[in-house]
Amino acid sequence: MAKAKGNLAIGQSGGPTVAINSSLCGVIQEALAHDEIGEIYGMFRGIQGLLSDQFIDLRRQSPDVIKGLRRTPSAALGTGRYKVTPRDHERILDVLKARNIRYVHYIGGNDSADTSLKLHKLAADAGYELHVIAVPKTVDNDLYGTDHCPGYPSAARFVATALRDTGRDTEAMGPASPVKILEIMGRNAGWLTAAAALAREEEGDPPHLVYVPERPVSVERLVDDVQRCYKEHEHVVIAMSEGAQEAPGKTLGEEYAPKEVDVFGHRMKGGVSDYVAALLRGRLGLKVRLDQPNYLQRSFMLCASPIDLEEAYRIGKKAVQEALTGRIEGMVTLTRDPGPEYHCSAGIASLEGIANREKKLPPGFMNEDGNWPTNAFLAYARPLLGEPWPPSSYVRLTKLFV
């Protein structure tokens, strides 16, 4: 490694997904292919690993383990949610210099883009040559500058799969237990919730209603929606974002959220779905059931989108390539190519335009009533799930009564 210009540090941050280890694999394999890169350090638990000088030696891992990362969910380096403060700046520079780290790749969402930008500025201000190329990752799909975020396609596939199956369950129960709410991640952005609509193959299939934070829906409107669907189908399946709102900035039922503390002094549980379930039971007298898969949405490898795993790998490699061309800051992006066949190209964008922003569902991706994604959204999201989708062909009996 006599030619090595410097060492590389790679970290993972924020919530895990099924695809970020695939990005990690891309970074490592690409780094191994270039003599300009010396040591390959894995930050243990994100930026905290850098701050505490805890690095895993990635050169000494077996090639099979590196390869296996492409199909291992979660974050193999460990992750964290630490926010860098000015207090940490000196320490960061000390570690970077002591380790001769010249390349930093940070895999994460908005907060991680912000951390990457801070590292870049810190080094630039100190006159220390550092190439910081972030790698996007988030099931929320809320990063600017990229067609979509790796991690989102697989989470979307889990959500659509879960909705389809729990929808069949609810259909079978009929009027005996007619309302199902599937609670879906995304406190501020409805990308993942909207993906539930991909479960519908034929008119009348679940889901019947989809509510996202970007399109507030009044309590009256929500009750009317459910009542109408119940009359039509004798069961109602709702995809409900954990951040669904009744007015801009006002989460559904937030004034009814439990004010009591439990026996340990903590606020009692009660989110949007709990409120809506109570609302529908009270107003319509119907049994309402909840599925809250929570972290399964971002970790369920069996629902990984093949496209997602491949793209995540590709952008990991691209991040290293960009750093080696001399770029000193940026985030790898995906740009959808024109044409009927789905294909995305990897590009690069400045972190300045990405960090500390949030990309929400555009208005054209939800219908006027705010209860169903438009065809434009479906056309956007459908190819991301990859093939085979739907994963199998379900049947229904024809209702030939005798």
Added chain:
Amino acid sequence: MAKAKGNLAIGQSGGPTVAINSSLCGVIQEALAHDEIGEIYGMFRGIQGLLSDQFIDLRRQSPDVIKGLRRTPSAALGTGRYKVTPRDHERILDVLKARNIRYVHYIGGNDSADTSLKLHKLAADAGYELHVIAVPKTVDNDLYGTDHCPGYPSAARFVATALRDTGRDTEAMGPASPVKILEIMGRNAGWLTAAAALAREEEGDPPHLVYVPERPVSVERLVDDVQRCYKEHEHVVIAMSEGAQEAPGKTLGEEYAPKEVDVFGHRMKGGVSDYVAALLRGRLGLKVRLDQPNYLQRSFMLCASPIDLEEAYRIGKKAVQEALTGRIEGMVTLTRDPGPEYHCSAGIASLEGIANREKKLPPGFMNEDGNWPTNAFLAYARPLLGEPWPPSSYVRLTKLFV
């Protein structure tokens, strides 16, 4: 159909699973093969379909649809939870006679076995020749007389898969968010919760603790267990039955269950997992997160056990065959053959010994401490998940710090 001795009615009852349509397919295909059977009626929404004389014509369904039932989750005939009362007896007999129904197959769990037994007695008392052969189904696995219940293997596979993946997610979060509770179905029996232990491949893998209703655990013991695991691993993944107890007959934290009613007059949410989460936050000061996939456990087709789907199909056929041999009451059972290779044979048992009983996890299937299933349980449950299990090979980085 000149030779037909009578018509057949088939129904599905209780909670759906991924495998009961496979049993339905077995019944229909077998019935189609025998001239003694005339019409094939599907009860619409269980026994209520019989009471309301609402039957779907199963002879007129397309063969592709019948075949497709083998890989369609939920209950294609619709299901219900209606309990037959003496008031209904006359009506039931009237419908059976008017339709010349001589064969009844009811697919379900304990309640359905009870309903089947009632139908048998009713017909016997009235001197009406009726063959009632029940088909077992329940993710709770709590029926007597059978090695296991169709539906359980697939739900167990979902639970083990979910635990494995959400366990990796928790491992990656480490001390930042170290405790995960996966809430698992089974209010009285711990079969499904115990299956979470199948996710562990190596010592130290999640889950770290498994709590079932049959083995009460004191609050102090539970807190100690979690603290010990946290010290050892920096994260703790718990498989928690929704019916876990702190003393025989006393659900964990039931005295703390919310007494308040919400704005609609309903009891506020708060089950075992909510209580334990609050307990651990309060006593250990650790972040605790919950996954509550609820009905996904019984409907997630992607996790179907191939063995389960095959056995469910086989017992459907067997039910018809038994009825045609002249048997007038019974439930089809599965008996595990001796030998190192897993194989179950379909048999038959009297409903008298099955209905209104509940088969719980035997003492030898949980360890002394009541927090981990024994090897005997693992040996029992492991083959039911079928191959390929685990569904893929995950890797871990070696912690070579530099």
